[in-house]
Amino acid sequence: MTVMDRPASIADRLDDKTLLRSESFIGGQWVTGTSSFEVSNPANGEVIAEVGDVGAEGARQAVTKAAEAFETWKKVSPFERARILMKWYDLILENQADLAKLITLEMGKTYREARGEVVYGAGFIEWSAEEAKRVHGETLPTPFPNSRGWTIRQPIGVVGCITPWNFPNAMITRKCAPALAAGCTMVIKPAPETPLSALALAELAKRAGVPDGVFNVVCGDAQKIGPVLTGSDAVRMIGFTGSTEVGKLLMRQAADGVKRVALELGGNAPFIVMDDADIEKAADGIIASKFRVSGQTCVSANRIIAQPGIADKLVEALEARISRLKAGDGFAEDSDLGPLVHMEAVSRVDALVKQAREAGARIVTGGKRLDEELGGAFYAPTLIDGGDPKMDVACHEIFGPVASVYRIEREEDIIRLANDTPYGLAAYIYTRDVNRVHRLTEGIEYGMIGVNAPMVGAASTPFGGVKESGIGREGGKWGVEEFTELKYVLLGGVDG
Numbered sequence: 001m002t003v004m005d006r007p008a009s010i011a012d013r014l015d016d017k018t019l020l021r022s023e024s025f026i027g028g029q030w031v032t033g034t035s036s037f038e039v040s041n042p043a044n045g046e047v048i049a050e051v052g053d054v055g056a057e058g059a060r061q062a063v064t065k066a067a068e069a070f071e072t073w074k075k076v077s078p079f080e081r082a083r084i085l086m087k088w089y090d091l092i093l094e095n096q097a098d099l100a101k102l103i104t105l106e107m108g109k110t111y112r113e114a115r116g117e118v119v120y121g122a123g124f125i126e127w128s129a130e131e132a133k134r135v136h137g138e139t140l141p142t143p144f145p146n147s148r149g150w151t152i153r154q155p156i157g158v159v160g161c162i163t164p165w166n167f168p169n170a171m172i173t174r175k176c177a178p179a180l181a182a183g184c185t186m187v188i189k190p191a192p193e194t195p196l197s198a199l200a201l202a203e204l205a206k207r208a209g210v211p212d213g214v215f216n217v218v219c220g221d222a223q224k225i226g227p228v229l230t231g232s233d234a235v236r237m238i239g240f241t242g243s244t245e246v247g248k249l250l251m252r253q254a255a256d257g258v259k260r261v262a263l264e265l266g267g268n269a270p271f272i273v274m275d276d277a278d279i280e281k282a283a284d285g286i287i288a289s290k291f292r293v294s295g296q297t298c299v300s301a302n303r304i305i306a307q308p309g310i311a312d313k314l315v316e317a318l319e320a321r322i323s324r325l326k327a328g329d330g331f332a333e334d335s336d337l338g339p340l341v342h343m344e345a346v347s348r349v350d351a352l353v354k355q356a357r358e359a360g361a362r363i364v365t366g367g368k369r370l371d372e373e374l375g376g377a378f379y380a381p382t383l384i385d386g387g388d389p390k391m392d393v394a395c396h397e398i399f400g401p402v403a404s405v406y407r408i409e410r411e412e413d414i415i416r417l418a419n420d421t422p423y424g425l426a427a428y429i430y431t432r433d434v435n436r437v438h439r440l441t442e443g444i445e446y447g448m449i450g451v452n453a454p455m456v457g458a459a460s461t462p463f464g465g466v467k468e469s470g471i472g473r474e475g476g477k478w479g480v481e482e483f484t485e486l487k488y489v490l491l492g493g494v495d496g
Ligand code: SIN
Pocket: 166, 167, 241, 264, 296, 297, 298, 299, 456, 457
């Protein structure tokens, strides 16, 4: 492996119209791989970058660097850590346009959404910087005369993070900012679709003064890098956002070393619209939740459960909105939806829609691939009505721009259907009846519930799920606590 002295700047990379070449970021150095892989733009299939794969050896080096850096970073005053994080935050906002371009190029979301993601992601850094100064213990009563007890919170150590392609910027900052604030060091393995956003964040972290070895990014084959992170004694925690299947695998691997895991996994969000709801607001909420990032978020509305009294009106309001949505290149100003992440995703979503059609559901609008028409991984914004809640499209996480409506009358049946899934990440309820709010929010098994609100994530609030949707919380004070160990100290025999 060669150590490279680059890159000059993110803007240089973007202005260079030739293929971007990139390396991993280990111990503050740019490191080439032993082989490479390509990154392509899903809007047109063009290869935009070639990135070195550092494999297991690169991952081992990164863990060693992170373990060395931990010895000093954990002792840096939280006030100083906060200052460095705030500098990182400022640099990210200064480079918002470039970072957003990278996101749109790598995974296709619209440039407008990408700019929003950069601000969303930076918010976790700002919050964590402020929270760094509030990581503290407590004094405790003890049963022993003249003794004193207290707790301290200390950073857990080196954290291995495996991050997804759907929010290639914000899912890194949501994990790394609280970890760095707490005094941990990181090895990040970004999704192979979106390494450039991770590397750009590393470049800005370096410029902000994050010491070498504190923030490492290793690119390459997950099958080789993942087991190094889960298997190393030096790594004390694994953070992951992605599928439940991979989350379970990581959890099994991490079990041998009894490592802490923080897992943000799949979802199957019910979007419940009760007959007293404001239908126009509910329809707007469904569009915001369902079609954000072309439906490729873990918290996207997956099943719209409507009471029959208002279902026709809701379907009509949705049809009007969905048929106006325009899919297209994320850089085009009039695009409401970008492409899916790759062609396999288009085929997977199309198969779900076909199965629904065969099962007798009505395709109100959309329901077709747009890849040939638009020359990229596009799928038409789709509305399905009248389906059976046992259809594949209702039981699986769609991860695409497909909304499907199910009509259920009784509140207890709505609760039963909402809970009839192994997942429990986000749910949404639209009603104006406060008693229904209490019964439904307490009856459904989800980690986050938006009541008359279609977006649940924020820097200040706990993000995470129950059941097979994950373990742990990101965001707010909980996000920082996740990266700390609680230590109890008992001081005996203090003279009175
Ligand atoms: C996700 O899809 O994993 C994150 C969505 C969000 O933060 O809103």
